[in-house]
Amino acid sequence: MLFWQEKPAFGLTSKDVNVLTNAQDYRTQLLRLIANAKKRIYITALYLQDDEAGREILEALHRVSLENPALDVKVLVDFHRAQRGLIGAEKSDGNASLYCDDLEKFKSNVQVYGVPVKAKELFGVLHLKGFVIDDTLLYSGASLNNVYLQYNERYRLDRYFLITQSELCDSVVDFIETKLISSVAVPRIDTRPLKRLHDFKLDQKQLMRDLKVASYNAAEQLNTQALGIRLFLGLGRRNNELNRLIKALFDTTEQELVLYTPYFNFPAPLMRSLRRLLKQGKQVTIVVGDKTANDFYLPPSEPFSKIGALPYLYETILHKFVKTQKRHIDNGNLNVYLWKDESNSFHLKGICSDRTKHLLSGHNLNPRAWGLDIENGILIEDPEQTIMDAIDNEKQEILQHCRRLTGPDDLETMDDYPQPVKKLLGQAKRVKVDFIIKRFI
Numbered sequence: 460m461l462f463w464q465e466k467p468a469f470g471l472t473s474k475d476v477n478v479l480t481n482a483q484d485y486r487t488q489l490l491r492l493i494a495n496a497k498k499r500i501y502i503t504a505l506y507l508q509d510d511e512a513g514r515e516i517l518e519a520l521h522r523v524s525l526e527n528p529a530l531d532v533k534v535l536v537d538f539h540r541a542q543r544g545l546i547g548a549e550k551s552d553g554n555a556s557l558y559c560d561d562l563e564k565f566k567s568n569v570q571v572y573g574v575p576v577k578a579k580e581l582f583g584v585l586h587l588k589g590f591v592i593d594d595t596l597l598y599s600g601a602s603l604n605n606v607y608l609q610y611n612e613r614y615r616l617d618r619y620f621l622i623t624q625s626e627l628c629d630s631v632v633d634f635i636e637t638k639l640i641s642s643v644a645v646p647r648i649d650t651r652p653l654k655r656l657h658d659f660k661l662d663q664k665q666l667m668r669d670l671k672v673a674s675y676n677a678a679e680q681l682n683t684q685a686l687g688i689r690l691f692l693g694l695g696r697r698n699n700e701l702n703r704l705i706k707a708l709f710d711t712t713e714q715e716l717v718l719y720t721p722y723f724n725f726p727a728p729l730m731r732s733l734r735r736l737l738k739q740g741k742q743v744t745i746v747v748g749d750k751t752a753n754d755f756y757l758p759p760s761e762p763f764s765k766i767g768a769l770p771y772l773y774e775t776i777l778h779k780f781v782k783t784q785k786r787h788i789d790n791g792n793l794n795v796y797l798w799k800d801e802s803n804s805f806h807l808k809g810i811c812s813d814r815t816k817h818l819l820s821g822h823n824l825n826p827r828a829w830g831l832d833i834e835n836g837i838l839i840e841d842p843e844q845t846i847m848d849a850i851d852n853e854k855q856e857i858l859q860h861c862r863r864l865t866g867p868d869d870l871e872t873m874d875d876y877p878q879p880v881k882k883l884l885g886q887a888k889r890v891k892v893d894f895i896i897k898r899f900i
Contacts, residue, residue, distance in 0.1 A: 462707060463691075468678060468689050468840065469627040469630075469678045469687065470687055471684060471686040471687060472686060476622055476686075478619070478620055478849040478852070482615065482616065483609050485597075485619045486610070488619075489516065490516070490519055492595060493516070493592065496530060496532075496592050497527070497530070498593055499592070500523075500530065500533070501591040501631065501632050503535045503585070503589060504535075504536055504590075504602045505540060506541060506603070507557075507602070509553070510604050510605045514557065516603050518561065518565075520532050520569050521564075521565035521569050528568055530568070534558075534571045535585065535645070536571065536585065537584045538646075538648065539573075539584070540554075541555045541648050542554075542573070542648070558571040570649065572646065572647055575663050575666075576694075578656060582831055584831075587835045588819075589837075591628045591632055594625040595621055595628070596620075596621075596631060597620075599619045601615070601806065606754075613802060613804075615754060616803065616804070622837070624688065626678055630676045630677075638670065642666045642669070645666070670694050671695045671698070674691075675690035686846070688837055688838065688840075690836075690837055691835060691838065692834075694832075696830040701820070708816060708818060709729060709812075712736060713741070714741065714814075715742040715814065716741065716743050716744070716811070716813075718746070718824065719809045720745070720746075720824045720825070721747065721804075723773050724773060726830075737787045740792060745796070746796045747777065749799035755767060763879040774871065775884070778872060781866060781867045788865065797861060798861045800860040808823055814850075816838065816839070816841075817839040817846075819839070820836030822836060
């Protein structure tokens with residue numbers, strides 16, 4: 460028995476799983492679920508943005524709460540991210556101002572909380588995913604703003620799964636209530652005056668200690684169905700059950716491993732496993748966003764910002780990997796696809812092992828997710844491949860906008876980059892801080 464199978468699974472049928480393939484459907488389904496909610500709505504996201512799409516979602520929550528005052532509506536976002544403006548913008552109370560203004564305006568029962576995972580946003584954020592609406596879990600890596608919800612023309616592609624399973628949803632809600640909302644360190648951020656971290660600094664440290672040993676409650680009854688789903692949590696490098704699961708999925712793959720990641724920067728343990736799989740002749744497919752599909756990408760025509768160098772740094776890491784693994788690309792064991800669709804961006808994460816195990820997660824498979832952010836994931840085990848048609852359809856939709864790399868020459872190098880990028884990356888390499896930077900991206 461594999462270690463994750465020691466945890467009882469929640470039973471599913473193939474009819475309980477619906478896989479969406481675009482941001483417009485994600486937005487439509489989310490608004491539909493909110494409008495029809497009868498007992499509970501629990502939304503956990505990195506942020507709910509003060510823009511058209513974010514305001515649309517928040518107002519929908521307030522309106523359904525006013526229509527049904529008994530409805531339990533709670534939103535959890537990252538504490539630090541909610542109280543700052545966009546990168547480069549003037550200092551402000553950020554999205555929290557929207558939350559406060561809307562509560563004053565609607566006077567509903569909607570509650571918005573901020574979760575401070577670390578003392579500073581740089582060192583870790585709330586990266587838990589999944590919206591519980593009644594007995595449906597809408598699971599995606601997407602946050603709530605214009606581009607994730609394709610409110611206008613541009614979109615940021617993610618993965619979107621609707622899973623109907625009441626006990627699974629109960630487990631998610633129980634974790635939110637008992638491990639997060641119950642803590643003094645998780646305050647309301649929709650009422651003024653807004654709390655600051657120094658108001659509960661010791662409680663925040665205790666919250667961190669608690670979360671590092673926390674987990675989701677398992678199913679009370681053993682799953683008797685072939686198709687099952689389990690919840691995993693991870694925070695920190697030690698005793699991280701989600702990291703352990705990810706590593707095990709790499710290491711136990713017998714035939715084919717499919718990986719989705721927006722930022723090519725695998726932690727060292729995963730890179731070692733990846734190389735080992737390729738040496739063993741296993742099939743590996745990696746789908747990653749082109750640097751221009753990275754959410755930090757800035758076109759050369761726009762003013763340069765240091766954050767805009769990150770997509771180029773990811774490409775240098777990918778270039779090195781493709782160069783060292785070219786023989787596996789040539790023999791067909793390794794397929795690396797770059798996703799690009801005009802000015803849209805790519806935010807997919809996840810693992811498919813041997814067409815029977817599917818991990819959905821906000822985990823970027825990078826050092827930051829491996830050690831800093833609090834992450835969760837859901838593992839669907841499907842030994843009879845009852846949902847593979849939907850998974851294959853999702854993959855084909857994704858690959859429509861991909862090109863397969865044949866070698867390092869298919870990627871740009873430092874010589875091709877804009878001068879400000881070239882200068883910044885060159886300086887980082889000379890003073891040997893590039894390896895430190897890679898741990899935070």
